[in-house]
Amino acid sequence: MPGSEWLKNRPRLLEAVYAASKSALRLLHPLLKRVAPAGWRERVFVWSEEVSKGYLFNCQMCGQCILHSTGMTCPMNCPKNLRNGPCGGVRQNGHCEVIPEMPCVWVQAWRRDALMGRYGGEVRVLQPPVNRELQNSSAWLNLLDGVDVERPPGWSTIELEEIESG
Ligand code: SF4
Numbered sequence: 001m002p003g004s005e006w007l008k009n010r011p012r013l014l015e016a017v018y019a020a021s022k023s024a025l026r027l028l029h030p031l032l033k034r035v036a037p038a039g040w041r042e043r044v045f046v047w048s049e050e051v052s053k054g055y056l057f058n059c060q061m062c063g064q065c066i067l068h069s070t071g072m073t074c075p076m077n078c079p080k081n082l083r084n085g086p087c088g089g090v091r092q093n094g095h096c097e098v099i100p101e102m103p104c105v106w107v108q109a110w111r112r113d114a115l116m117g118r119y120g121g122e123v124r125v126l127q128p129p130v131n132r133e134l135q136n137s138s139a140w141l142n143l144l145d146g147v148d149v150e151r152p153p154g155w156s157t158i159e160l161e162e163i164e165s166g
Helices: 011-035 038-057 105-113 139-144 160-165
Strands: none
Touching (some): 011 038, 038 139
16 A cells, blocks of 8 residues: 555554644644635645645545544545444455455554554544545644534434434
8 A cells, every 4th residue: 555654654653743733733723714814724734635644644635534543544545435444354364355465454553553652542433434525625624623523414423322222
């Protein structure tokens, strides 16, 4: 899979960079909103994410980055675009059932998650389906604006209690 394998195999380093970037952007965001028009902000962030995350993670620009919850391994590289994995088709050698020459994205995610500190264990958190309306938008801005956790109209949340009570 394209992307920097050397760096991806050092998820502790990557999660530290992620955490520092998140803190810095949270501080800068109010100022950015005041001085930079929304369209300009979106273009600059999209470009920088395409370049940086594209190189590091083969980012597919889903606009809802959950890298820190998936062992710093982009789940959108799974041919089925699973947000929770792996599927039941992983080969005995740990490779993908759809692309046999490729290591299963989710096997890598679980292995790397086990190496992480601050976000280690988040791979167990059940993720909602990806919201395709956010494709090609800036995941950082969506996170800072809270857009990445909004549910599109028509999506409903089934609470666990409802399932348990039948
Ligand atoms: S084997 Fe892994 S990478 Fe391939 S489709 Fe299943 S979960 Fe995705």
